Amino acid sequence: MILFLEQLLNGLQFGVMLFLLAAGLTLIFGIMGVINLAHGSLYMIGAYAGTWVAAETGSFWLGIPAALAAAALTGFAIEALVIRRLYARDHLDQVLATFGLILIFNQGITLIFGRQPLFTKLPAAFDGSVEILPGLPYPTYRLLIIAAGLLVALGLYLLINRTRVGMLVRAGATNREMVRALGVDIRLLYTAVFGLGALLAGLAGIMAAPILAVQVGMGEQILLATFVVVVIGGVGSIRGAFVAGLLLGVADTLLRAFLPGLLRQLMTGPEADALGIGIASIGIYLLMVIVLLVRPKGLFAVGS
Amino acid sequence: MMRRSHVFAALGLIVLILMPMLTDAIGQASLLSLVTRALIYGIAAASLNLVLGYGGMVSFGHAAFFGIGGYVVGILFQNFSDETLFLGLFPGTNQMLITVPLAMLVAGVLAAMIGALALRTGGVQFIMITMAFAQMLFFLFVSLKVYGGEDGIIIRKVNELPLLNMKDKATLYWVVLAVTVAFFLGLRQVINSSFGAVLAGIRQNERRMAALGIPVFRYKLYAFVLSGMGAGLAGAMMANAMRFASPDMLHWMKSGELMIMVILGGVGTLLGPFFGAGALLVLESTLSSWTEHWQLALGLILLVLVLGTKGGLMALIGKVWARK
Amino acid sequence: MTAVLAIKGLRKRFGGLTATDGVTLEVRANEIHALIGPNGAGKSTLINQLCGELTPDEGVIRLMGQDVTHASVPARVALGLGRTFQITSLLEDMTVLQNVGMALQARAGGNFRIWDRVAQRRKIWEAAAQIIADGQLQGRETALVADLSHGEKKQLELLMAMALQPVVMLLDEPMAGLGHLESQTMIGQLRSLREKTAILLVEHDMEAVFALADRISVLVYGRIIAQGSVDDIRNNPAVRDAYLGAEDELC
Numbered sequence: 001m002i003l004f005l006e007q008l009l010n011g012l013q014f015g016v017m018l019f020l021l022a023a024g025l026t027l028i029f030g031i032m033g034v035i036n037l038a039h040g041s042l043y044m045i046g047a048y049a050g051t052w053v054a055a056e057t058g059s060f061w062l063g064i065p066a067a068l069a070a071a072a073l074t075g076f077a078i079e080a081l082v083i084r085r086l087y088a089r090d091h092l093d094q095v096l097a098t099f100g101l102i103l104i105f106n107q108g109i110t111l112i113f114g115r116q117p118l119f120t121k122l123p124a125a126f127d128g129s130v131e132i133l134p135g136l137p138y139p140t141y142r143l144l145i146i147a148a149g150l151l152v153a154l155g156l157y158l159l160i161n162r163t164r165v166g167m168l169v170r171a172g173a174t175n176r177e178m179v180r181a182l183g184v185d186i187r188l189l190y191t192a193v194f195g196l197g198a199l200l201a202g203l204a205g206i207m208a209a210p211i212l213a214v215q216v217g218m219g220e221q222i223l224l225a226t227f228v229v230v231v232i233g234g235v236g237s238i239r240g241a242f243v244a245g246l247l248l249g250v251a252d253t254l255l256r257a258f259l260p261g262l263l264r265q266l267m268t269g270p271e272a273d274a275l276g277i278g279i280a281s282i283g284i285y286l287l288m289v290i291v292l293l294v295r296p297k298g299l300f301a302v303g304s
Numbered sequence: 305m306m307r308r309s310h311v312f313a314a315l316g317l318i319v320l321i322l323m324p325m326l327t328d329a330i331g332q333a334s335l336l337s338l339v340t341r342a343l344i345y346g347i348a349a350a351s352l353n354l355v356l357g358y359g360g361m362v363s364f365g366h367a368a369f370f371g372i373g374g375y376v377v378g379i380l381f382q383n384f385s386d387e388t389l390f391l392g393l394f395p396g397t398n399q400m401l402i403t404v405p406l407a408m409l410v411a412g413v414l415a416a417m418i419g420a421l422a423l424r425t426g427g428v429q430f431i432m433i434t435m436a437f438a439q440m441l442f443f444l445f446v447s448l449k450v451y452g453g454e455d456g457i458i459i460r461k462v463n464e465l466p467l468l469n470m471k472d473k474a475t476l477y478w479v480v481l482a483v484t485v486a487f488f489l490g491l492r493q494v495i496n497s498s499f500g501a502v503l504a505g506i507r508q509n510e511r512r513m514a515a516l517g518i519p520v521f522r523y524k525l526y527a528f529v530l531s532g533m534g535a536g537l538a539g540a541m542m543a544n545a546m547r548f549a550s551p552d553m554l555h556w557m558k559s560g561e562l563m564i565m566v567i568l569g570g571v572g573t574l575l576g577p578f579f580g581a582g583a584l585l586v587l588e589s590t591l592s593s594w595t596e597h598w599q600l601a602l603g604l605i606l607l608v609l610v611l612g613t614k615g616g617l618m619a620l621i622g623k624v625w626a627r628k
Numbered sequence: 629m630t631a632v633l634a635i636k637g638l639r640k641r642f643g644g645l646t647a648t649d650g651v652t653l654e655v656r657a658n659e660i661h662a663l664i665g666p667n668g669a670g671k672s673t674l675i676n677q678l679c680g681e682l683t684p685d686e687g688v689i690r691l692m693g694q695d696v697t698h699a700s701v702p703a704r705v706a707l708g709l710g711r712t713f714q715i716t717s718l719l720e721d722m723t724v725l726q727n728v729g730m731a732l733q734a735r736a737g738g739n740f741r742i743w744d745r746v747a748q749r750r751k752i753w754e755a756a757a758q759i760i761a762d763g764q765l766q767g768r769e770t771a772l773v774a775d776l777s778h779g780e781k782k783q784l785e786l787l788m789a790m791a792l793q794p795v796v797m798l799l800d801e802p803m804a805g806l807g808h809l810e811s812q813t814m815i816g817q818l819r820s821l822r823e824k825t826a827i828l829l830v831e832h833d834m835e836a837v838f839a840l841a842d843r844i845s846v847l848v849y850g851r852i853i854a855q856g857s858v859d860d861i862r863n864n865p866a867v868r869d870a871y872l873g874a875e876d877e878l879c
């Protein structure tokens with residue numbers, strides 16, 4: 001039971017990470033109609049920039065603004081140079097161009113930082129654990145991630161539902177033409193949304209840095225899961241990204257934690273482990289297929 | 305115009321037939337392997353193009369069919385060399401006349417199952433759901449230790465064909481070339497058939513085709529199955545050419561690569577995907593011989609290509625052609 | 629006379645809005661039945677339910693006596709239902725001949741064949757050429773649809789629908805966007821179609837409706853408020869109030 005609760009919290013932590021990435025992606029997707037495969041690269045850039053600054057200055061906290069700034073600046077740059085030219089194109093061109101961006105960023109990072117993964121220490125105040133329930137100590141840093149993720153979710157909720165910009169964003173996700181017709185500077189809105197998405201990706205990157213190896217390819221690993229979250233949640237829906245993010249984070253973590261053990265009771269050790277992990281990896285994709293077959297536009301479809 | 309294009313086609317075919325002698329003459333044996341792979345990828349990309357370019361279905365999961373084709377050859381070989389039965393039922397084989405058609409059949413059945421579910425969605429959801437199915441298959445094979453897990457299956461000896469010495473690289477190349485030419489002619493036949501016309505109509509306007517009484521779903525599924533079989537054929541040939549079947553063949557990056565070949569060559573053109581496959585492989589091998597950061601250059605080239613041109617290499621060739 | 633298309637108690641809700649509110653009407657053989665109503669009355673929703681793109685919440689649609697309420701679009705076409713689109717919906721990258729040919733090809737069947745050559749299905753292409761030569765688009769066979777004028781596209785819509793030889797046709801605003809002369813031509817054509825097919829005509833152009841219709845149904849807020857001959861409708865005070873009130877003259 002304790003183990004289960006611990007894994008549940010791990011799932012929650014993975015879930016909020018997925019949400020941070022999916023929130024930006026779903027808005028970019030829903031409002032601009034652009035499939036941005038390079039979203040994972042922004043996450044990677046955030047992680048690298050943050051880790052590097054943290055290592056140079058010796059302070060993890062200084063790494064955070066560095067990660068945000070690096071991701072946001074890169075975001076603005078690719079929006080202005082590449083994405084802006086893709087708005088009117090079909091999905092095929094978008095996939096190809098942003099695939100090209102992935103290659104460029106991955107090799108660029110390799111050129112600068114080499115192939116060795118970077119590691120960063122946990123900030124001193126958060127390197128211990130607290131006993132959240134009797135017999136269940138849990139790392140404070142992971143709790144911090146969960147708290148930060150939930151805070152961002154709340155902030156986004158307020159931004160989207162309580163402000164004029166949020167109103168435009170909602171309108172844009174429902175009906176692009178309408179926002180254009182309202183006489184809003186659509187280009188500015190697009191840039192702002194893209195920048196926000198990049199910022200969130202960078203935040204996810206630096207927060208993940210101390211608990212993961214910061215390495216080239218980390219973006220693609222999480223990118224697919226993020227896309228799955230976006231599609232399950234319904235393209236353009238922040239609420240959908242939140243629900244689907246947590247759902248997937250928990251489901252994926254629990255499957256990975258417990259499936260090999262269950263299979264071990266049926267077959268021999270190493271084969272059970274391999275098969276268990278394999279099937280656990282299949283879990284999120286299977287979930288998406290099931291959701292799409294029941295609701296072809298996702299759980300919280302916007303617009304239609 | 306017609307006659308000139310026929311002359312060019314004949315010249316191209318002659319060069320391809322003489323390729324083993326040419327590569328021998330310049331002492332670049334590895335070049336022959338490159339051309340072999342380019343032809344096979346051409347088959348895979350052209351298959352994808354049938355649904356993507358002619359049918360308007362953006363499948364991001366064609367690696368599934370490519371990979372399963374490779375695994376059919378690999379598994380049959382493993383059962384053959386271990387003298388075991390597949391699932392305790394069927395013996396393995398190393399006869400290409402059995403393995404390749406079987407690979408196409410299995411890929412076709414898989415495409416029918418995936419297509420039947422995936423084609424209920426559209427747009428972005430279709431892209432993602434096809435990707436999801438391919439990823440599931442990828443993880444399945446990664447976790448199957450019987451078939452080498454992450455390492456895949458090594459096929460120590462290439463499949464046999466009656467009367468031919470398949471161990472000879474040139475012979476294998478000619479077999480691949482013959483298969484490619486046959487595939488190309490078959491594909492051209494499909495495009496020009498009654499079915500091909502309906503498929504083109506569906507790409508342009510699904511709603512209109514339904515209003516003409518065409519049950520659109522069935523036609524799309526049919527195209528998806530044909531396309532899957534083509535990719536399965538390519539996978540089976542690739543497993544033979546590389547003597548290797550691994551989860552890499554099923555990975556989503558492989559689906560992306562096939563897509564790049566199609567777009568590079570020209571979406572919805574007959575020859576385009578073959579040019580695209582050749583161009584990408586040549587680009588990769590040339591760039592990687594210059595610098596270890598060749599992916600950076602490839603990424604830039606992709607960007608310039610998408611932002612700068614529309615219609616890929618075939619459009620470029622068409623422009624040059626028209627200027628003459 | 630028998631009803632080729634019969635609708636009974638059709639209802640369709642979108643959230644709180646009832647777009648189709650218990651509609652009952654019949655289209656008889658060789659009749660032009662006009663459906664009129666102000667914007668937002670639910671005409672398009674009704675058409676979409678009839679052709680099978682929307683499924684009604686309640687009610688029954690019968691085509692040639694068969695219940696087709698839940699049948700697919702192609703299944704209804706097979707039973708003899710034809711349609712034109714309000715916003716023209718054609719195969720834009722193909723020529724006029726290819727568009728009409730596609731309609732004939734769909735009707736002829738055998739389209740799962742991958743070993744034939746569509747270019748060699750002579751009967752189809754000869755028939756398509758004949759249909760075009762007999763119509764308003766003669767001489768435009770090889771023009772790309774994307775290059776056609778609005779009026780020409782409307783003509784092509786009609787040709788393609790008629791190429792299927794439907795028993796009953798749904799015409800969704802065939803006059804929309806046509807100039808005066810083009811409208812006159814279209815009215816003449818539709819009148820001559822009555823010999824071949826029954827028509828449910830959705831139209832805003834009152835001149836055309838009064839010139840063509842055998843019977844008229846008036847749809848307001850998803851409900852049929854009046855049904856009858858041209859004269860009945862012209863003189864119906866409820867119709868005047870609900871729909872024609874703003875207009876002083878009817879013609």
